[in-house]
Amino acid sequence: MNQMFTLTAAEKVLEIATGWIGTPYRHQGSTKGVGCDCLGLVRGIWRELYGCEPEEPGPYAADWAERSGAERLAHAALRHFGPAIPLGEATTGDLILFRWRPEHPAKHAGILAPGGRFIHAYEQTGVIASPLVPSWARRIACVHRFPNL
Secondary structure (H helix, E strand, C coil), X not given: CCCCCCCCHHHHHHHHHHHHCCCCECCCCEEXXXXXXXXXXXXXXXXXXXXXXXXXXCCXXXXXXXXXXXXXXXHHHHHHHCCCECHHHCCCCCEEEECCCCCCCCCEEEEEECCCEEEEEECCCEEEEEECCHHHHCCEEEEECCCCC
């Protein structure tokens, strides 16, 4: 007898994100198995969850955050995910945004995974699960939860 069950949004996010591991790094890409950057990973997960993206990011240079100084990534997360949640409430499947320096805008994104890890598209290696070591953890700018399915 088959048992039916429904995955929570967080479980589905983690399942989808895990499926992207091994995708090569491609600036502005968002196609599983072909190439993506960190934003493209989040965009691809969003499409698999909800069917379409809420907005197109438009073209962006690799140094977009440094040149503009605007919190484009954090503001987009606020628009589409809702208010940030306290870091202490972060759980598997949450979106985490990173900033390289306290005075700089958030520039990198990943998905919190079990075992103190996160899944992200890293320029040197593609989509990987990395340990959330102190050098990464201290750069967390905010955490957002994916909306319910």
